[in-house]
Amino acid sequence: AVTETIRGLGKQFVIGATIDDALDAAEKERKSGYRVSFDMLGEGARTRDDAARYFASYRQAILQVGQQPQGGELRTRHGISVKLSALHPRYHWTQRATCVPEIAALLLELCQLAKEQNITLTVDAEESDRLEMSLDILSQVSSHISLKDWNGLGLAIQAYDKRCFTLIDDVAEIARRDGRILQVRLVKGAYWDGEIKRAQMAGWPGYAVFTRKHHTDLSYLACAQKLLARRDVLYPMFATHNAATVAAILDMAGG
Numbered sequence: 001a002v003t004e005t006i007r008g009l010g011k012q013f014v015i016g017a018t019i020d021d022a023l024d025a026a027e028k029e030r031k032s033g034y035r036v037s038f039d040m041l042g043e044g045a046r047t048r049d050d051a052a053r054y055f056a057s058y059r060q061a062i063l064q065v066g067q068q069p070q071g072g073e074l075r076t077r078h079g080i081s082v083k084l085s086a087l088h089p090r091y092h093w094t095q096r097a098t099c100v101p102e103i104a105a106l107l108l109e110l111c112q113l114a115k116e117q118n119i120t121l122t123v124d125a126e127e128s129d130r131l132e133m134s135l136d137i138l139s140q141v142s143s144h145i146s147l148k149d150w151n152g153l154g155l156a157i158q159a160y161d162k163r164c165f166t167l168i169d170d171v172a173e174i175a176r177r178d179g180r181i182l183q184v185r186l187v188k189g190a191y192w193d194g195e196i197k198r199a200q201m202a203g204w205p206g207y208a209v210f211t212r213k214h215h216t217d218l219s220y221l222a223c224a225q226k227l228l229a230r231r232d233v234l235y236p237m238f239a240t241h242n243a244a245t246v247a248a249i250l251d252m253a254g255g
Contacts, residue, residue: 014041019061023068026078030070037079037122037185038065043086054086058110066117074152075235079120081156082110084134093129100133104140111153112146120152122183127191127198128161128208135170142178151235154183159220160192160209168226168234175233185237186223188216221248228252 016022019038026036038061045051062080070077085091087106088099107123114121123138138155147153155171157164168184175182195209210216220240227236238249 019057019064023064023078030068030078035070035076035078037081037120039081039083039124040086043083045086045089045091047089051087051089055106055110058082058086059113062110062113062117062119062121066114066119072118074118074120077119079122079152080110080114081122081124082107083124083126084130084137085126091130091133093133096133100136101140104137107137108141108144108146111141111144111150114152115147115150118152120154120183122185123155125156125158125187125190128158128163128195129198131161131163131167135167135174138171139174142174142180142182148179151181152183153180154185154235154237156185156187156239157223158187158189158209159223160189160195160216162208162210162219164219164223165226168223168230172230172233181233181235183235183237184227185239186220186227187239188220188242217242217245220245221252224249225252 015025015036015038022036022038026034026038029036040054040057040061043054045054058080065078065080068078084103084107088103091099091103111121123134126134134155138153141147142153157167157171161167171182171184189209192209196207196211199207210219224236224238227234238245240246240249
C-alpha cells in the first residue's frame, strides 16, 4: 500500500522515468496544443562522472525531443530545461574562475544541438549564490556567433529573490547586445527554506530572498509587468500555482 501511494504521488510530479516515457506521456498534451519543457531528475553533480552522465542525458533528450513530430515554429515545440549544477561538480562561487568557463563551454554545446534540432533550451533557476555566475554563463553563451538568429535560449528567474526586478534589466541588456530575443520564465521560487537556513548558518545580516509570501507575490506581479513591457527583446513565460496570479497575468498581457 505504501509503495502504491508513493508511486501515485510520484506520477503527480514526474512525467516519466525516461525521456521516452516522458514523451509518450506528453503526447496527449501536445495534441491539445500544450508544449512541455523537459527536465532531468536528480541534477546536482557531485563528481566528474556524474556531470558527464548528466551531460550525456541532456544531449540524448535534446535529440529525442527534436525528432518528435511537432509544429515547425520554435515556440510551438517542446523544449529542454538544463540545471547548470548538473554539468559541473564544483558549481560554487569559490570555484568561479574554473567552473564558469567550463560550464559555459558545455552549455554552448547543448545550445548548438538544440538550435540544430529547432527546440528551446532554458537555463533553470538555482540557489541565489549562483545567480551572478549563471548570468555570466548565459551572457557568454548568448554572444557566441554559432547561436546567431536562434531565439530558443532562455533562463528561469525567481521572484522571491530581492534582485529579480533588476535582474530583468540585465537579461534585457544581454538580449539587446546580441540582437536576440531571450526567453525568461518567471517563477516564484523553489529553495526558500534552504536560502533562509543558509543565511542563518552563515550569520549574514539579511536574506537574499523575501521572508513574507505576500512580498514574493507582489514582486512576481511587478516583474511580470516589466517582462511584458520588454517584449521587444524578451519572450515572457510565467509559472505559478496561484489562480489569482494567473488571472493577473492574463489581464496584464492584454489578450
